Amino acid sequence: MNGELKVGIEFEHAAQGLGESTLKEIDRAIARYPRKESALLPALWLAQQEQGFCSLEAQKQIAEKIGVSPAFVAGVVSFYTMFHTRPVGRHVVDLCTTVSCWLRGSDDLLSQLERKLGIKAGETTRDGRFTLRTVECLGSCGTAPMCQINEDYHEDLTFKKIDTILDGLK
Amino acid sequence: MGALTEKVLTRNLHHADQPDIDAAVGRGAYRQLARALTMERDAIVEEVKKSGLRGRGGAGFPCGLKWTFMPKDSPKPRYLVVNCDESEPGTFKDRLLIERDPHMCLEGFLISAYAMRASLIFIYIRGEFVLGHNTLARAIEQARAKGYIGGNVLGSGWDIDVILHRGAGAYICGEETALMESLEGKRGYPRLKPPFPASYGVYGNPTTINNVETLCCVPFILERGSAWFAGIGREKNTGPKLYCLSGHVKRPGVYEAEVGIPFMRLFGELGGGLLDPKRKLKAVIPGGSSAAVMTASECDDLPMDFDTLMARGSMLGSAGVMVMDDSVCMVRACERVLKFYAHESCGQCTPCRVGADWIHRTVARIEAGGGKQGDLETLVSVCDGMIGKTICVFADAAALPAKSFVAKFRDEFNDHISLKTCPMRAGKA
Ligand SMILES: Cc1cc2nc3c(=O)[nH]c(=O)nc-3n(C[C@H](O)[C@H](O)[C@H](O)COP(=O)(O)O)c2cc1C
Ligand code: SF4
Ligand code: FES
Numbered sequence: 001m002n003g004e005l006k007v008g009i010e011f012e013h014a015a016q017g018l019g020e021s022t023l024k025e026i027d028r029a030i031a032r033y034p035r036k037e038s039a040l041l042p043a044l045w046l047a048q049q050e051q052g053f054c055s056l057e058a059q060k061q062i063a064e065k066i067g068v069s070p071a072f073v074a075g076v077v078s079f080y081t082m083f084h085t086r087p088v089g090r091h092v093v094d095l096c097t098t099v100s101c102w103l104r105g106s107d108d109l110l111s112q113l114e115r116k117l118g119i120k121a122g123e124t125t126r127d128g129r130f131t132l133r134t135v136e137c138l139g140s141c142g143t144a145p146m147c148q149i150n151e152d153y154h155e156d157l158t159f160k161k162i163d164t165i166l167d168g169l170k
Numbered sequence: 171m172g173a174l175t176e177k178v179l180t181r182n183l184h185h186a187d188q189p190d191i192d193a194a195v196g197r198g199a200y201r202q203l204a205r206a207l208t209m210e211r212d213a214i215v216e217e218v219k220k221s222g223l224r225g226r227g228g229a230g231f232p233c234g235l236k237w238t239f240m241p242k243d244s245p246k247p248r249y250l251v252v253n254c255d256e257s258e259p260g261t262f263k264d265r266l267l268i269e270r271d272p273h274m275c276l277e278g279f280l281i282s283a284y285a286m287r288a289s290l291i292f293i294y295i296r297g298e299f300v301l302g303h304n305t306l307a308r309a310i311e312q313a314r315a316k317g318y319i320g321g322n323v324l325g326s327g328w329d330i331d332v333i334l335h336r337g338a339g340a341y342i343c344g345e346e347t348a349l350m351e352s353l354e355g356k357r358g359y360p361r362l363k364p365p366f367p368a369s370y371g372v373y374g375n376p377t378t379i380n381n382v383e384t385l386c387c388v389p390f391i392l393e394r395g396s397a398w399f400a401g402i403g404r405e406k407n408t409g410p411k412l413y414c415l416s417g418h419v420k421r422p423g424v425y426e427a428e429v430g431i432p433f434m435r436l437f438g439e440l441g442g443g444l445l446d447p448k449r450k451l452k453a454v455i456p457g458g459s460s461a462a463v464m465t466a467s468e469c470d471d472l473p474m475d476f477d478t479l480m481a482r483g484s485m486l487g488s489a490g491v492m493v494m495d496d497s498v499c500m501v502r503a504c505e506r507v508l509k510f511y512a513h514e515s516c517g518q519c520t521p522c523r524v525g526a527d528w529i530h531r532t533v534a535r536i537e538a539g540g541g542k543q544g545d546l547e548t549l550v551s552v553c554d555g556m557i558g559k560t561i562c563v564f565a566d567a568a569a570l571p572a573k574s575f576v577a578k579f580r581d582e583f584n585d586h587i588s589l590k591t592c593p594m595r596a597g598k599a
Contacts, residue, residue, distance in 0.1 A: 032333060034247070034290070035373055040355030041338055045297075066355065079357040080338035082297045098259045099459055099506050100416035100492055136341065136510050137259040137459075138298050141416035141490070142423045151300040 017057040022050045026065055040066050040076060044083055053084035081135070089124045089131035091169050094148045097134045100141035109145055110134065112159045116166070130166070172401045174428040178410040179386050183270040189305050191312035194273035200318055202389040206281045207326040209392075214285040218388060220396035222408035224429075226263075227253055227344075227381030228458065228487050230476040237286050239368035240376050247290065249372050250283040251353070251379040254295040254302070255337060255344035258458035259510055260490025263412035263424050264382040268295070268302040272309035276332075278385035280318060281392065283330055286378055290331050294349050297338040307334055341514040345562050346379045348516065359518050360562035383412055403429035407475035417493040418445045429486075430475035437469075437493060449495035453579075457487025459507045460567035462574035463500075483574070499594045500582045501537045504575035508533055511568035522565035525556040529572050541587035546576055 018026075029042040043066065047058040054077050056070075063070040077083045095113065097106045114120055117130050124131040140146045143155030147162065154165055187193040194200075206214055219234025240248060256264040267275055283291050295303050310332050313319045321329045335353055337343050343352045347361035350372050371377020387409055391399050400408045411429045413436055416422045420442030427436060433454065437443065444451060451466040456474060462484040464472070472478070479486045494503060512530035517523040532549055535541060553569035560566075576583055585593045 035354070037355040038335070038353055041336065041352070044338070045336060068355075076355065076357055080297070080340050082339035097506075098510055099455070099503065100260055100422075102506050103417040103492070103494060103498065135339075136513055137257065137261075139256045139262045139265050139296070141260050141262055141492070142414060144416060144422070148298060153301070 015057050016051060016055045018047055018050060018061050022046050023061065023065075026062065030065065036066055037068065040068070040073065041080075044073075044077060048083060053087055056085075087128075090129055091149050091166075092131045092133065093166070094133050094135040094138070095121075096136070096138050096140070096144070096146055096148075098137035098141075100137070101144040101146060104144040106145040109147075109157060109159060109162065113162065116163065129169070172403060172428060173431075174402055174410050174426065177426055178390055179267065179274070179383065179412060180424070180426045182274065183266065188271050189269075189273070189309060191273055191309065191316060194271070195316075199273040200277050200313075200316075202392045203277050203280050203284075203318060204324055206284055206392055207324055207328065211285050211287060214281065214392065217391055217396045218285070221387075221391045221399035222396075222406060223384065223387050223391065223399065224407070224476060225381055226383035226387075226411070226489070228258065228460070230486060233380065233384055233387075236368075236380070237282075237378055239366065240286050240378055241369060244376055246375045247373075248286065248288045249375060249377040250279065250286060250288040250291045251346075251349065251367075251372065251377055252279055252291060252293040252382060252385060253344065253346065253349060253379055254293055254299070254382050255349060256299070256382075256488075257296055257341040257344050258460060258488040258490055259507075260414060260416055260455060260458050260492045261488040262414050262416075263489070265299055265302055266412075266424050267382055267386055268299070268306050272306050273313065274389070275306070275382060275386055276309055276313055276318070278388045279332070280323075280330060281388050282378075282380065282385050284323075284328055288378070289329060290333065292353055292372065293332065293334045294343070294353060295334065295336055296343075297336050303334065303336055310334060340516075341510075342516045342562075342564060345564065348562070349379070350377065357516075359516055360564070362561055403475065404473075407477055411489060413474065414488075414490045415441045415493065416491070418449070418495040418498075419443070419493045420445050420447075430473040430478070433469045433472040433474055433491075436474060436491065441493070444493070444495050446495060446497075449497060451493070452496040452498055453494045453500065453503070455490070455492040455494075455507075455571070457485045458490035459492070459510060459571060461485045461487045462571055463503075463578060465578050497594075499537070499592050500575060500579040501533065501586050501592065504572060504579075505530065505533045505537050507571055507575070508568065511564070515564065515568075519560035519565065521556045522560045522568070525552055525565060526568045528552060529556075529568065533572070536583060536586050537592060539586065539589075539591040541583070541590070543587065545587060546580065546583055550576060 026043045030036045030039040043062045047054045059073045060070045063073045121134045145157045146155045182188045215237050223233040224230040340358045342348045343358040345360050348358040352358040367377040407429045413425045425440045454464045476486045508530035511526040515522050515526040553573045556565040556569040
């Protein structure tokens with residue numbers, strides 16, 4: 001995404017609110033807990049499921065339902081690495097670079113991935129297909145190196161293996 | 171020393187249908203729950219105490235003793251929190267248990283909740299474990315349908331509910347009070363202790379928090395008796411234990427053995443030795459990256475138990491055992507360990523927020539060839555300034571391993587400083 005466009009796009013996305021069915025699901029999440037503030041993380045997950053990220057408008061809607069300020073919600077969102085505050089690629093590739101994965105070659109994988117996708121860690125490809133990130137230990141060190149792509153773990157990686165996986169993702 | 175001669179926690183993990191409740195019940199699941207519901211609650215707590223079971227989450231605190239801290243006569247709701255945040259680098263055992271045998275886990279959680287008179291169980295699972303989350307969610311629904319969860323469990327008059335709560339990416343939420351803040355819908359900031367969770371936990375109510383693996387031991391303690399459990403391992407270091415082997419080892423993975431299995435047996439016999447047999451063993455991190463690193467010679471005669479590792483200046487921690495061969499630059503390894511802490515500090519305490527980042531940047535600079543005389547002394551003194559001075563022990567968990575790397579591999583650090591490059595990289599080039 002290039003510089004001039006970015007502001008406009010972010011503004012547009014910020015104004016995106018949640019749909020009826022997600023709002024209903026948030027109500028159900030609230031009802032599951034002894035206190036409604038506990039439903040904040042589940043609500044943000046639901047928002048991200050619908051939008052691919054947690055828009056400012058969604059955060060506002062959630063704040064109202066839970067009974068906290070939008071600033072409080074924003075503070076929570078920014079604390080957790082899995083919540084996105086802006087649109088990300090359709091496939092978020094989270095490569096683990098912590099000790100055990102590093103011992104098993106995650107550095108090489110990272111440079112190969114950066115070369116293949118033509119982006120650096122932290123960036124999204126122009127076509128919006130991939131976001132590449134480095135993350136800390138994902139609890140899969142016995143099958144290192146590994147990465148998570150959206151919800152799925154991919155373990156015992158070689159570049160050939162991940163190359164095939166990425167080529168298979170639209 | 172009682173060796174473990176059979177599989178216990180892992181005995182059903184190879185059955186593909188084990189996550190299904192009918193298959194699990196066919197193999198004995200929930201039988202101990204039914205028995206427990208006919209027992210005196212305090213008798214269960216007493217059995218767990220006598221078994222010597224110590225927490226598998228990191229600190230090794232005696233489990234039964236912790237349960238007795240729950241106030242007996244408080245009118246407030248009481249909670250059991252299950253810590254399934256599993257984020258300590260090098261650790262991947264709880265994930266295996268919940269993905270492969272969720273009903274064994276639930277049975278352990280339920281018996282424990284009954285023993286401590288809890289009315290609600292929160293299972294806090296790290297956000298990345300999507301498969302584990304979905305497996306547990308399905309298991310909970312199945313157990314509810316069969317009457318193991320809900321009102322009047324198996325006709326006993328005991329009501330229990332289970333809430334599965336998904337985190338969203340933050341190592342610090344594994345710390346017990348940060349986890350509770352996160353459960354309450356806040357940033358995961360650790361709380362000052364005291365008050366401890368038993369008196370002031372989730373929503374300020376009496377709460378006990380345990381690791382998944384800890385609670386999985388409970389049904390077996392009931393089934394076979396505390397004496398059987400206490401006979402595995404050695405005094406105060408008892409029971410079966412899951413060890414996570416990773417790094418430069420031929421067969422990485424989770425291995426079940428007695429607490430105190432000698433490192434060389436774990437690594438050599440079970441793990442198959444080094445990945446590249448032409449290499450030599452150089453160093454081992456025995457208990458997750460918060461544990462002090464051990465040199466190869468320190469590993470020669472090393473029972474992997476709580477008290478031995480503590481006495482030798484490291485810890486069993488989460489039993490995440492990371493193996494490094496002699497191709498590893500220890501300054502670089504130290505940098506990798508510290509990168510994690512620099513990234514994960516919650517930022518509440520200045521010594522931790524500033525210190526974790528500073529020690530990482532300093533080691534990275536030394537690794538890159540920019541080290542100066544005096545750096546190591548400053549590094550150690552900054553580490554000392556982080557230890558024992560913060561709200562939670564995260565700062566210690568960053569500073570102690572850093573100090574251990576510098577102390578045990580000082581020559582390598584010095585070589586980086588005097589040569590202004592990594593000698594191993596220079597040697598290769
Ligand atoms: C920074 C930090 C991270 C922790 N992460 C975990 C974790 O991921 N899983 C866990 O079970 N315990 C973790 N713990 C330990 C918990 O605070 C707590 O002691 C443990 O869950 C208690 O269970 P146990 O007595 O059964 O071991 C962590 C502690 C600290 C200080
Ligand atoms: S020691 Fe570090 S992680 Fe723990 S509360 Fe303080 S700043 Fe947060
Ligand atoms: S170090 Fe990569 S999954 Fe643990």
